[in-house]
Amino acid sequence: MxxxxxxxxxxxxxxxxxxxxxxxxxxxxxxxxxxxxxxxxxxxxxxxxxxxxxxxxxxxxxxxxxxxxxxxxxxxxxxxxxxxxxxxxxxxxxxxxxxxxxxxxxxxxxxxxxxxFTPYPQDYYDNGIRVVTTKIMRTPPDALNPMIKSLNFLNNIMAKAMADDAGAHEALMLSANGHLAECSVSNIFFVKEDILYTPSVKSGILDGVMRAQVLELACETGLGVVEGEFFPATLYRAHEVFVTNSTMEIMPVTTVDAVSYPVGHVTRRLMKAFFRYREQYVKYRQ
Known part of the structure; x- marks a missing residue:
């Protein structure tokens, strides 16, 4: 190398x-x-x-x-x-x-x-992954602005360690106000009544590049989008959940804490839309 x-x-x-x-x-x-x-x-x-x-x-x-x-x-x-x-x-x-x-x-x-690149197991995309909420709080913006993708990643490392201890794939962190923030290495989305929801940057998150891509695709495919501040109870009542980052792309979530979700049609629609977009993006830049 x-x-x-x-x-x-x-x-x-x-x-x-x-x-x-x-x-x-x-x-x-x-x-x-x-x-x-x-x-x-x-x-x-x-x-x-x-x-x-x-x-x-x-x-x-x-x-x-x-x-x-x-x-x-x-x-x-x-x-x-x-x-x-x-x-x-x-x-x-x-x-x-x-x-x-x-x-x-x-x-x-x-x-x-x-x-x-080592691909994630196909089972993750077919049947989803497990996410747990950790006690590790997302660093408050007044302490260190989460819009900075900092080398000091200990906050996220400790959250991921707690997820590993619980046998989960990802760790969900909350803000100081108890709102949903983001996972240790990914942004989180959820779907209810065919509306796509995700924590806003005001919730103390890094604005992921894949997060922005999904929001664009959602608008292009006619999905309603809501960015806001949500408590975990709102997530537990969702119909679908998925996470995103540059290596995972769009990965379905089928369990958050004790609540289960299907890999639903909105998630699959966005996954297909992303594959099409990615193919065109690469084709015209090679």
Whole structure:
């Protein structure tokens, strides 16, 4: 595996950053995870735009043109001879002496990793996955804005650990107000009376790229959409539930806590609409 590290490709064994890197010391940085299909990075523009937003929100100047980021991502795919892949791009504030001041740091550290995509089991898409609500609260916006896709992911890691302990596939986190927020690595949607519901950004969530894609597809297919703040009881009364992210795409949920749901017709309609859109997206960019 070849790793892109600060403008150069190095082997996996040589891909090292300093123990004084702020990403290691403090989780001081941001990242994006992307999917490549047939050598095409899906919705790369949206991922780069969100990366730039995250960088701006933590006052980190990468000083690299967007065109150079695009080139680096595709060069990483090419260097690893990959077409079906997961791409992880990470930016830390760089190295410097121990201390919290941003002024202590030098140049940012940029790492791009591309690895072959390993498909999720087909059973997950046919019969759904299990989600449990955890006691780990989503970080409140006043503490750390969830619109920042931060390297400091411990909040989500601990939530996922609790889901693993419960034998579930995903962990649902609530906001400080007890509203539905998001899962450890995905956004959540539910359907009631053929209306699609999902927590709004006011609920303390990251606005996922796949989340935006699903909202677009829902509108195009004539579904009503409601973004808002919902308590878990509203979710328990839903008719269908699914989660989304760039690697899962649209994944049905058949159990949340003690409540079961079918893999319903709205979920399947959106899955089919996404497959069509993805196929066209890749076809016209290859």
């Amino acid at each position: 070849k790793i892109y590290l600060n403008g150069e490709f190095v082997s996996e064994s040589d891909a090292k950053v300093s123990v004084f890197d702020r990403g290691f010391l403090y989780g001081d940085g941001v990242f994006e995870t992307m999917r490549a299909y047939g050598g095409v990075v899906f919705r790369i523009n949206e991922h780069i735009k969100r990366l730039r937003r995250s960088l701006g929100m933590i006052r980190l100047d990468l000083s690299l043109p967007e065109s150079s980021l695009y080139e680096a991502i595709y060069d990483t795919l090419s260097a690893n001879d990959l077409t079906e892949a997961v791409v992880r791009l990470s930016v830390s504030r760089g190295t410097g002496p121990i201390g919290l001041s941003m002024s202590l740091c030098g140049q940012p550290t940029l790492v791009i990793i591309a690895k072959p």
